Amino acid sequence: MPRAGLSPDAIVDLTLQLIDEGGPAAVTLLAVACRAGVAPPSLYKHVRNLAELNTLVSVRVMDELADRSREAVLGRSGAQALRAFMNAWRHYVVMHPGRYAAMIQTSRPELVEAGGRLVDIVLAVLRSYGLEGVDAIHATRCLRSAVHGFAVLETTGGFGLPVDLDDSYELLTQMIISGLPKSAQDHADV
Amino acid sequence: MPRAGLSPDAIVDLTLQLIDEGGPAAVTLLAVACRAGVAPPSLYKHVRNLAELNTLVSVRVMDELADRSREAVLGRSGAQALRAFMNAWRHYVVMHPGRYAAMIQTSRPELVEAGGRLVDIVLAVLRSYGLEGVDAIHATRCLRSAVHGFAVLETTGGFGLPVDLDDSYELLTQMIISGLPKSAQDHADV
DNA sequence: CTTTCTGGCTATTCGCATTAGCTAACGGAG
DNA sequence: CTCCGTTAGCTAATGCGAATAGCCAGAAAG
Numbered sequence: 001m002p003r004a005g006l007s008p009d010a011i012v013d014l015t016l017q018l019i020d021e022g023g024p025a026a027v028t029l030l031a032v033a034c035r036a037g038v039a040p041p042s043l044y045k046h047v048r049n050l051a052e053l054n055t056l057v058s059v060r061v062m063d064e065l066a067d068r069s070r071e072a073v074l075g076r077s078g079a080q081a082l083r084a085f086m087n088a089w090r091h092y093v094v095m096h097p098g099r100y101a102a103m104i105q106t107s108r109p110e111l112v113e114a115g116g117r118l119v120d121i122v123l124a125v126l127r128s129y130g131l132e133g134v135d136a137i138h139a140t141r142c143l144r145s146a147v148h149g150f151a152v153l154e155t156t157g158g159f160g161l162p163v164d165l166d167d168s169y170e171l172l173t174q175m176i177i178s179g180l181p182k183s184a185q186d187h188a189d190v
Numbered sequence: 191m192p193r194a195g196l197s198p199d200a201i202v203d204l205t206l207q208l209i210d211e212g213g214p215a216a217v218t219l220l221a222v223a224c225r226a227g228v229a230p231p232s233l234y235k236h237v238r239n240l241a242e243l244n245t246l247v248s249v250r251v252m253d254e255l256a257d258r259s260r261e262a263v264l265g266r267s268g269a270q271a272l273r274a275f276m277n278a279w280r281h282y283v284v285m286h287p288g289r290y291a292a293m294i295q296t297s298r299p300e301l302v303e304a305g306g307r308l309v310d311i312v313l314a315v316l317r318s319y320g321l322e323g324v325d326a327i328h329a330t331r332c333l334r335s336a337v338h339g340f341a342v343l344e345t346t347g348g349f350g351l352p353v354d355l356d357d358s359y360e361l362l363t364q365m366i367i368s369g370l371p372k373s374a375q376d377h378a379d380v
Numbered sequence: 381c382t383t384t385c386t387g388g389c390t391a392t393t394c395g396c397a398t399t400a401g402c403t404a405a406c407g408g409a410g
Numbered sequence: 411c412t413c414c415g416t417t418a419g420c421t422a423a424t425g426c427g428a429a430t431a432g433c434c435a436g437a438a439a440g
Contacts, residue, residue: 003387003436029428041429042388050428107347115348134353141340141349141358142365148348149339150331157297158305158338159331163324168331175332179365193405193418219397231398232419240397 004038008046011036012056016099019057024102027054054102055110061103062114065092069121077128079177085125086147086173093151101155119144129180139180146176194228198236201226202246206289209247214292217244244292245300251293252304255282259311267318269367275315276337276363283341291345309334319370329370336366 014035018026029050033040047053072088073081093100105111122143126136150172153159159168204225208216219240223230237243262278263271283290295301312330316322321329340362343349349358 006387028426030426038387039389040427041390041431044429045387104342104346107350112347112350115350137351137353138358138361141343141355142336142362144348145339145343145362146332146336147339148343149335149337152294152342153331153335153338156294157302158334160297160302160305161327163327165331168328171328172332172335175365175369179369196418218395220395228418229420230396231400231421234398235418 004036004042006036006038006042006046008056011043011046011053012060015053015057016060019098019102020096023098027057027102029053054105055108058103058105059110059114061096061099062111062118064099065089065103066114066118066121068092069118073121073125077125079129081125081128082143082177083173085122086143086169086176089147090151090154090169093155097155100151104152126180131181135181142179143176146172194226194232196226196228196232196236198246201233201236201243202250205243205247206250209288209292210286213288217247217292219243244295245298248293248295249300249304251286251289252301252308254289255279255293256304256308256311258282259308263311263315267315269319271315271318272333272367273363275312276333276359276366279337280341280344280359283345287345290341294342316370321371325371332369333366336362 011032014032015027017035018031027050029040029043032053033043036043043053047056068091069085069088072084076084107115119140122140123136126132126139126143131139150169154165159165201222204222205217207225208221217240219230219233222243223233226233233243237246258281259275259278262274266274297305309330312333313326316326316329316333340359344355349355
């Protein structure tokens with residue numbers, strides 16, 4: 001029995017491969033074990049159960065998305081930053097629909113933490129917009145709702161009509177930006 | 191073997207009970223069969239398989255939501271109608287989180303049809319707003335994204351912070367209304 | 381070199397969806 | 411009213427996937 005050099009991280013890597021190829025439904029301990037060149041029960045030495053694996057995957061994806069978003073926002077502020085953030089988000093969703101779908105789970109503590117990192121980015125952007133405190137929370141929720149809602153609908157096939165999706169997203173971006181409290185629009189150069 | 195008087199509709203009814211009590215995860219053919227006072231295989235006489243049952247449930251919920259929305263919008267127009275629509279939606283989600291979660295599925299033909307009935311309501315509201323054609327499609331998508339995104343985040347525990355959710359939703363409503371094309375704001379009495 | 385710990389394996393169990401094949405109840409035609 | 415076909419239920423059995431138990435070899439630590 002040669003060792004396979006597994007680890008929770010390595011298992012998540014393999015799981016992401018499966019997700020990219022066959023969507024979240026393709027995630028099976030048997031499938032993961034095959035990838036790892038190992039029998040299914042061996043995975044339990046590294047991961048408590050399937051639920052935990054799903055959580056780990058979700059956290060990984062959130063962090064990946066957070067990285068892309070942070071990167072996109074870097075060096076920008078105000079409306080520019082907001083646009084960049086929203087574009088980065090959708091770009092990720094379109095490029096990795098399976099991962100995005102796998103990210104969505106009912107929140108466990110670890111997910112809340114990873115989600116917090118994502119929220120912090122938005123809060124930073126909104127601060128550059130002049131929003132802070134409770135107002136910033138409300139604005140963040142609106143922004144997340146819009147962006148996430150669009151992403152979910154797009155990936156689940158909720159948008160059936162043959163009308164350009166980029167244009168729709170552009171309108172959504174405009175609506176969010178122009179909908180932020182008037183006092184915050186100083187930096188806006190849409 | 192006395193007959194149980196089952197039918198696809200009756201099975202959906204029982205499934206909805208299960209969902210209300212234990213969320214979508216509680217839906218099991220065994221559980222449904224118990225409710226019906228019947229052995230699991232008997233269900234296959236009325237429903238092709240679990241996937242079909244899920245689709246039927248989804249359609250039922252969409253129609254229910256459409257009814258509530260239609261009702262809420264009745265006799266109103268413009269911003270009034272829009273507010274009423276958004277409030278009805280969230281009210282449904284808060285009252286029936288399980289059903290709403292069960293409604294979300296990757297789109298099959300039947301779902302597209304039921305979803306269309308929902309979209310038509312929004313389009314009608316937007317028409318009273320002066321929006322038609324492609325513009326109305328884009329606006330509908332934005333509205334759905336916002337509303338659905340908020341609903342999903344709320345029901346999956348995505349909003350962790352102790353800040354009032356009603357206020358956030360109110361802001362979202364404002365943002366949507368004020369974000370619609372200027373030419374369409376004639377009727378707006380926010 | 382020996383002891384210990386770790387990661388892998390096989391065998392097994394359990395839950396759930398699904399299929400096969402049997403039988404009894406209902407409902408219409410003679 | 412009776413006969414017969416269709417329908418709706420049943421029991422039994424299969425298969426897949428998650429999960430547990432308990433064994434064993436090879437790495438690591440002394």
